[in-house]
Every structure is written in structure tokens, then in C-alpha cells.
Amino acid sequence: MSSTEATHQNRRGFFVRITQALGALIAGGLGVPAIVYLFTPPKTRASGAWVDAADLTQLKLRTPEEVTFRRVRMDGWKIITEKSTAWVVKLNEGEVVAYTPQCTHLGCAYHWEETKGEFLCPCHTSNFSLDGKVLNGPAPRPLDRYQVKVQGTRIMIGPQQPPQKGA
Numbered sequence: 520m521s522s523t524e525a526t527h528q529n530r531r532g533f534f535v536r537i538t539q540a541l542g543a544l545i546a547g548g549l550g551v552p553a554i555v556y557l558f559t560p561p562k563t564r565a566s567g568a569w570v571d572a573a574d575l576t577q578l579k580l581r582t583p584e585e586v587t588f589r590r591v592r593m594d595g596w597k598i599i600t601e602k603s604t605a606w607v608v609k610l611n612e613g614e615v616v617a618y619t620p621q622c623t624h625l626g627c628a629y630h631w632e633e634t635k636g637e638f639l640c641p642c643h644t645s646n647f648s649l650d651g652k653v654l655n656g657p658a659p660r661p662l663d664r665y666q667v668k669v670q671g672t673r674i675m676i677g678p679q680q681p682p683q684k685g686a
């Protein structure tokens with residue numbers, strides 16, 4: 520092998536190694552984030568946060584109030600602000616409940632019928648007692664509830680509780 524051929528082979532080998540190193544660098548740069556993306560669960564905190572929803576001192580005993588609140592949640596890289604409502608009831612001095620605003624039959628919005636003292640769904644006329652129990656169907660189960668805690672005079676609403684069974 521002449522010295523010119525040896526120089527060409529060294530140069531070729533050098534360029535092959537540089538090309539392989541660049542290929543590995545690019546594959547690592549693209550591959551590592553792709554692997555992390557594929558194998559880590561998305562950061563979803565659907566409804567985990569507690570929000571300040573109402574003033575306890577403004578609630579009348581056994582008189583439901585519909586309250587509106589905003590909840591911020593992260594869905595992957597998106598931050599979403601959701602507007603929600605709840606029917607909040609001070610059942611007695613030590614017990615506050617918050618119902619989700621959808622009927623447990625097919626999800627219509629129900630309202631409080633002051634004259635009858637019950638929640639009424641206009642879609643298929645299910646009605647519910649003050650403590651959320653089904654008085655007349657077709658609703659298959661009591662009103663769904665949010666978790667609730669009282670901090671001082673503030674009513675904090677948390678995630679939705681698992682649905683209760685039965686009417």
C-alpha cells in the first residue's frame with residue numbers, strides 16, 4: 520500500500536467515525552426524549568386540587584346554594600382552567616355537602632324546588648331529597664358528591680367522590 524492510499528484510508532476512516540458519532544448524537548438527541556415520552560405517564564391531575572368555593576357564614580341551614588368555582592388542572596403540558604358548579608348544602612351545623620350539578624340518570628342539570636323542598640331534574644322528572652337520595656326515578660343512584668372540607672369559614676371543594684350505589 521502506497522503512502523497516498525494509506526492517507527486516503529485514514530481520511531476515509533476518520534470521516535466514517537465522525538459520521539457514526541454524529542448519527543449516534545442525533546439518535547440520542549431524538550431517541551431519549553421519545554423514550555421518556557413513551558414510557559412515562561402523562562402528568563394529569565384531573566380534579567385533584569381543592570378550591571375555595573363558598574363562605575360558610577352565608578349558607579342558610581338546609582337551604583341549597585348553587586356555587587360556581589374555577590379549578591386549574593394540568594393535562595400533560597397544558598394548564599386548563601375549568602369553570603364548575605356545585606349545589607352546596609349545610610345539612611346541620613357540623614355537616615356540609617356539595618353535589619355535582621348533573622343528574623345521575625343522564626346528566627341533565629337539576630335545580631332546587633324551594634316549594635317542594637327537593638331537587639328536581641326537568642329531563643325525566645327524577646327528584647332527590649336534600650341529602651341527595653332518589654325520591655323518584657328513573658335516576659339509578661343518589662346525587663354524586665364532591666369531597667368537602669371546611670377551613671375556618673371557607674368551604675373547600677375537592678375531587679368528586681366515587682358514585683354511591685343504589686337509590
Ligand code: FES
Pocket residue numbers: 622623624625626627640641642643644645656657658
Ligand atoms: S337526566 Fe335527570 S331524570 Fe333523566
